Structures are given as C-alpha cells and as structure tokens.
Amino acid sequence: MPREWVARAFTRVEDVVYVVLGLLLAASAIALLASAGVAFARAVAGGEIAGRLVAILDQLLLVLMIVEILYTVQISFREHALVPEPFLVVGLIAGIRRVLVITAELSNVGQQDPETFRRAMLELGLLTLMVLALVGALGIVRRRAPGAAAEKA
Template sequence: MNKRAREWVSVGITWVQDVIYVALGILLTLACAVLLLHGGVNLVGALGRDLDLQVIVQLLDRILLAMMIVELLYTVKVSFRDHLLVPEPFLLVALIAAIRRILVITAEFGAQAPSGDEQFRHVMSELGLLTVLILVLVGSVVILRRRDSAEAPR
C-alpha cells in the first residue's frame, strides 16, 4: 500500500471513530438525563408519603450512576477532541462504583433483620476489600496528578 492510500485509510478510520464518539456522547447524555429525571420523579413521589431509607438509597444510587456516566462522557469528549485515551476518568468511575457499592451494601445490611455470623463476615469482608480498592484508586489518581503536574511545562 502506498503512502497516499495509507493516509486515505487513516483519515477514513479517524472519521468513523469521530462518528462513533459523537454517537456515544449523545447516548451517554440521554442516559444521564433519563436517569436524573427518573430519580427526581421518584423523589417527588416519595415526598408525598413517608421518606424511607430505601428511597434515599435509590436516589443516591442514581446520582452516583449519573456521576459515572458524566465521567465516561468526559472520557468520550477527550477522546474525540484529542484522539487520546486518558486513564484518570476510568479510575474515577471505578472509585464512584466502589463507593456506590459500599452505600448499597450498608443500606441493604442495615435494613435486614439480624442474621447469622456468616452473612456478617461476608459483608465485612466485602466492605474491607472495597475499602482497600478505594485506597488504591485514590492513590492511583494522586500519582497520576503528581506525574501530570511534574510533566507540565513551566
């Protein structure tokens, strides 16, 4: 394949990539809007009756999911603009997902009637692993930011 043909193929692939990024951006934006709208409707509906822990946990769950979608949308934007894949938004999505899981576990466990020691140990083990994961993810974000600030032109 000659150089001109390679450039033409490269331009074509870049164009297809941009179209896909635009489609992903639109879908993520719509998904986030629907998620927030649905959460708002549920909250307004719950205000008419007693607010219980389950409604608040569902709202927090939707808000955190929306934050994850926004981080993915940021990744799509950067990828579209710079044709570069950056790791920090993925780390933030994982961090939000771990926090979201901790909220769900604690809410579910707190709402249940006391059960055996086995379930308690299982929940505590999962919370411990999630805590370690969160510390590793936060450490990774800090390292990336320090590296980026050290590499920045002065």
C-alpha cells in the same frame, strides 16, 4: 497515499462512533437524572425519604459515572487519546456505590445469618482497599499531569 486515506477514514469512523456514543451517554444521564428527580419528589411527598434515600443516591452516583464516561469520550474525540483519570473516578464512584448498597442491605443486621454478615464485612474491607488504591492512583495521576486535572475543574 492509500495508507493515509485509510488512516483518515478510520479517524472519521472513530469520530462518528464517539459522537453517537456521546449522544447516547448524554441521553442516558439526562433520563436517569430525571428519574431520580421524580423518585425524590415522590419520596418527599409521600414521607418516605428515609427509606428511599439510598436508592436515590445510588441512582445519582450512576449518573455521575455516566457523566465521567461521557467526559472520557469527549477527551477521546477531541484529542484522540485516552486519559486515565476519568476511569479512576468511575471506579471510585462504583466502589462507593457498592459500599452504600452493602450498608443498606446490612441495616437489617439482626435478620442476617453470621456467614452473610462475614462475607459482607470482607467485601467492605476489600472495597475500602480498592477505594484507597484508586484515591492513591488519582493523586499520582494528578501530580504527573497537573494540566489535565486543572482542565477538568
């Protein structure tokens, strides 16, 4: 009897943590989305869209990552189970974000020394391998659990 009571108490505490975490993640995503919207409007109004587009896209991809984490929290709250797919998607988005940042930094390639350029190319190569591995892992996860992938869509 005491063991069941402790297990139920832990489950309730876990639920409270998931709810608070979900609320904080949702508020963060909404605030970042609003910030990106304001930045986009200012860039368009100021005629600076080309120069600000990478930063705005980076912010939007961060919002997507937060939403995927929020989805993971929702599943964990509802089913009390961890699902690997959202973590893989977050990793994929993070890799793509980093590729965008590196390519934006390399746009001034004439100003880069050869060592910096070589390191950036090496990082891009490793990121490409990581993205391919994550896509492969997503494919495997979706084939093994087609119901979970269809539920999200």
